[in-house]
Amino acid sequence: ARDPARGLAGAPAGPGGPAGHLPHFESLSVQCTGRLDRARVRALLTDLHPSVVRAKGLLALADDAEKQTIFQRVGKRWSFEPGAQAQVTVSSLVVIAARGALSQQVLQRQLEACRV
Numbered sequence: 290a291r292d293p294a295r296g297l298a299g300a301p302a303g304p305g306g307p308a309g310h311l312p313h314f315e316s317l318s319v320q321c322t323g324r325l326d327r328a329r330v331r332a333l334l335t336d337l338h339p340s341v342v343r344a345k346g347l348l349a350l351a352d353d354a355e356k357q358t359i360f361q362r363v364g365k366r367w368s369f370e371p372g373a374q375a376q377v378t379v380s381s382l383v384v385i386a387a388r389g390a391l392s393q394q395v396l397q398r399q400l401e402a403c404r405v
Contacts, residue, residue, distance in 0.1 A: 317391055320379060321397070322378055324354065324378055324405050325351060325403040325405065326404070327351070337386075341362065342364065342385050344362040344383065346381055347360075348380045349378045356372050356373060357375050358372055380400065
């Protein structure tokens with residue numbers, strides 16, 4: 290079990306987080322309504338800043354209106370997987386990257402530009 294006094298993975302907690310390294314990263318969340326074009330989303334996700342260490346999202350893609358698509362990225366590896374049956378048209382994306390490497394406003398505009 291995780292010991293809260295030791296931080297993540299048992300590392301001693303330091304200033305700003307476990308092992309003192311979390312202040313170097315930030316998490317950005319964006320959402321948009323409407324179905325997204327798969328090719329545009331692929332281009333956006335392929336071109337994410339190299340400092341992105343983790344990203345995940347639930348996407349409402351136009352070519353699969355019957356279910357959500359789950360996006361996951363760790364390091365350079367990423368995937369799309371079929372999600373639950375759902376008639377939703379809201380997509381959300383969470384990205385963890387080096388602090389200051391990404392702009393939430395720019396990421397929001399880029400996701401919105403993927404709409405059909």
